[in-house]
Amino acid sequence: MPTDTSERDDTDAAPDAALVALAEAHGVAASYWSFFGDHVQVPAGTLHAVLSAMGVDASDPAAGLARVEDDAWRRLLPPSVVVVQGAGELHVHVRDGHDVRLEIKLEDGSWRDLPIPWQQPRQRVVDGVALWRVRVPVPADLPLGWHEVYAQQIAHGEGGADADASCVLVVTPRRLDPPPSRPGYGGRAWGLMAQLYSVRSRGSWGIGDFADLADLASIAGDRGADFLLINPVHAAEVTSPIEPSPYLPATRRFLAPLYLRPEDIRESAYLSAADRARVDDLRAPVAASDDDPERIDRDAAWAAKRAALEIVHRAPRSAARALSLEAFRTAHGRPLEDFALWCALEEHYDGTDRPVEAWDIHSSLVADLRAQLADRVDFHVWLQWIADEQLGAAQQAACEAGMRIGVMHDLAVGVHTQGSDAWSLRDMYATGMTVGAPPDMYNQQGQNWNQPPWLPHALERAGYAPLRDMIRTLLRNAGALRIDHIIGFFRLWWIPAGIGADAGTYVRYDHEAMIGVLALEAHRAGAVIIGEDLGNVEPWVRDYLSARGILGTSVLWFERDGDRPLAPERYRTALLATVNTHDLPPTAGYLAEEHVTLRARLGLLEQPEAEARAQARAEREGMLAALRERGLLGPDASEEDVIEALHRYLIAAPSELLGVALVDAVGERRVQNQPGTDTQYPNWQVPLADSDGRAVLVEDLPGSARFAALARAVDEALRDRG
Template sequence: MTELPGSLVDLAHQYGVATTYDDWMGGHRAVAESTLVSVLTALGVEAATEEERQASLTAREGDHWRRTLPPVVVMRAGRPTSFWVHVTDGDPVGGWIRLEDGTVRTGLRQLQNDRPPYDLDGRSIGEATFELPADLPVGYHRLHVDAGGVDGDAALIVSPAVLKLPASLGGGRTWGLATQLYSVRSERSWGIGDLTDLADLAVWSAAQYGAGFILANPLHAAAPAAPMEPSPYLPTSRRFVNPMYLRVEAIPEFAYVRDRGGLRKARSIAQAKAKKAALIDRDAAWKSKRAALEAVYRVRRSAGRELAYAAYRRREGRSLDDFAIWCALAEKHGNDWHGWPERLQHPADPAVAAFAVKRADAVDFHRWLQWQLDDQLTGAQATAIQAGMSLGVMHDLAVGVDPNGADAWALQDTLALGVSVGAPPDEYNQLGQDWSQPPWRPDQLIERGYEPFRALVNAVLRHAGGLRIDHVIGLFRLWWIPNGAAPTEGTYVRYDHEALIGIVALEAQRAGAVVVGEDLGTVEPWVRDYLDERGLLGTSILWFELDRDGDGGPLPARRWREYCLSSVTRTICHRRRDTWRANTCGSGMSWGC
């Protein structure tokens, strides 16, 4: 392969784009120039020619020195760190912290900084360094400086050094069931499993067998218009939930629907059709359930319920509005926003606001659905805990979203367009994989103080005793594939794992939840060590736990990793109908077999 231009290598490294990587067989591979140019373009960087690359390098350096503060500073509790401040050389500078509880911390200690001033368009810019003390509380704070009369502020995130296991585990192990909720049907569900079925399964498994948790498939939202995406790992939104999982009769206003008998008859018909079908028909189930939900939505709410709904809307804010507007737009124009009229393709366009006003009822219906889901998810978790589960419901966080869906539309300025996430060739997929999902732009996450990621993790953990993160290596690096290229023609893009894992730990600590990272596949040993250091559990699968230093047979359970979620199989492996010996791995899953 032709040697890469030095300017391209420099630019790639500054943006965290790998120019080489080690393949699954241990070989060292160079990344093609065309791949690097495409990936940098997806990051908003012009890099096709030497002139463009030099201009991009110069612009990046200038942008750095124009900043008074970095966009965000992330630190671990108990460990002091530092941050820089840019100010006209010689001007005085001072800093303080406003903690999230409103308390102000002053007296930040200035450290020695011998970096020479930088000439920025004829202005001499100096750099000062301040220390952030180790005793700052965990949370989301604001950092403030007065630099020569210029005020600056930045996000300050203090994460727990270690995510401790919830006290509810009592320092011991627990086990639980893993289920695909859509398959957990009962006589009272509408042909597809729902959140009441989830709660009932939790009660049954806890009361009869002492289960400590129940792991559900990703419950992320799917597009509202048929056909519904069958894979829960390719959602339209990860922050919001699929209303297909609502139990209509559990909504308080159902009691005031005039034609309740008609709705129950519709449920019976849907259930009868589902029993006869060989496969689960999501579209049919959603069609009948949606009609019932619309009838319940039309019921006038009590004053108390109206206040509760208003409080929910305030809490969720603009993100809920964007999601609901996208759903209403998708019902009118189709599930792929790229095919919509141009003026509707960005949430900030005035035409979108005009549509939301014109179709206010349709938009509000989708907001209301999410409120009902929030209520029923809260109820499912509470029921699981009341039944004696130590953790309750464990949710599953998918790697990414549908590029044509709600999150990709609402967050298009924070996601990388023109590329998709996948995986390089490995032992099991020697052509590599393309998952058709747009990745986060690491630079834009930093610019926004990680707010979109914080909101996502907070939403998923709000009703959970545990969280499983699919492909947790994606919080360290992701394999980006330019659109139209083969999976073999991608490269790795690095993320600030200290920040992302720190946010996960912070949100999980506040939720009292355990976090499991799916760390299978091509994962460097240091990543597993890091996850263990931060208190995130790993994953062990019976199929893959082999005595590679011995006879190649199953590895005895006593030699498995201790801090992990262990199971017989996983979503992409074949299911087993055999009865495993109890001393092989225990019942279902456990923390360290």
């Protein structure tokens, strides 16, 4: 059982050697090197809290360490094994006086024996029983996929099985293929980056949607773009208020119905005149805000859409459509049913106090509500089916417009503590823990993202199925996936409840297994993977990802060589290079020092405003000087000229992918997200607008000279270097 740390008085005490050893054995860092170069000793209280959340009894660390070492030997087979094709081995623990027989059930249903080579195995006595560790190589010719190993332990001289076990065996590709590109581009490609909710059209319901995504992809593809990177479209709340941040979703597996276009659902064509009029009436007030450049109102948009979608849901479906829905429901199984039930419970308890039993998916109350709310569960399952269809249509439109990659999704680091995943997969998450980041130069108190971390050993016991299913769903209708904070596949900063973010510690994950699963699902989908590896990331991690064919990321303003911009020729090849990111102002705003103005207005500056402006000005002038040195900028350059020159500068890099922010292509100046703020700034709620503050709609883009000029400059420069 977890250790009760409620009365411990070791919050700031240094841990003893036994506790350090126990923590490290479970992947918990007892010390680490800070961003500032200091070697930090993690307090004993933090180690006890983290171990307790993992279900580890740390009351006697020496005994706990012995249990860790013995537990692996007690298992005939490990919980799961993830290997690279052509390599890897399996550790089998056999009792003295016994033989073992191993078979593999391949993913295609066929069987094959797993031979055990002669060897001198290691021996250990556990619980008074002598055990042998047998190392079994995974056959080099085993195909990629999800297989199962079955073991029978047989006593000498007896014919029957004495004990048996099974485990998941995942065979993954050594390396993913490079990103595809158009002929004549030298194996490189460029694409647009957009916050989908902000990109509206005259058909929108006050917020960008999957129909707008399809149109934007067609426009970009026609101009030479090969991908369209969008914000995470994970599902959030289904009742108000809806969390604005796409990086704090309720689930990372299923899609936000907020992005549906009701009129594009096939059954909408068969509504009665009265129902059609009702849908039009629901849309009118929120559609009137499509030209409003000030703020996206998710709650109003979803209230109108949900009412309209309920009308369409009641419309009869053809036999073929009904079969398609049923097939989708069967394919996604219990996880879809549980997510839909969570949505129904959110509605059922909206505005009231939820009983404790309702937070337990295994309670009798939840079982009763599953039956009682069956109609609402059906509705939310249907919403996911429609979302899958409309997202698939967007990916098809991207490919038909010439894109070689198409839609590029973004995977958030984690989920909301009270969201669907944390509820339905409760055993997969650490209770009383959230993830974040340790102190750095930008956040000297550290960061708490208020997301529960996955339990490393729970993932291993589950055969990494939750990770597989999440990646597989996201790549179902996409050509690429960006992983936000990919270092989370290697380690995460855990913060025990009730203490500051600076008092947490790192917890290691099995990156070989997690990256392997990611690579396998990407290989099967023919998808490109990009890992956001900015910040405090060890160089070996970047090298490892590159060796597996996973691209990194770079942002122009962050790439420095001392006090000068880093020469683009020194950028990595396996990279998505961009001028900016959603946590920075658009380039026009950055050049105008609007990030300093905003931070000063919000009281976020940690230095005098004049000093901050001087630094921003020096950074800008240094970049402009670098552009002039390369002949990319004339003496009387306009703002648009500078933005084009910055992108041409990046094209001189060998990086395989180049991202162009849509905000830069229309002259927007406002940042989408101001780090360090919550309600002080409308984060993730800023509509797309031009340099004059006028709303820009999808229909405006084909006729926008500024948009066309930047797209043409990037496309021509990339082809010239091809």
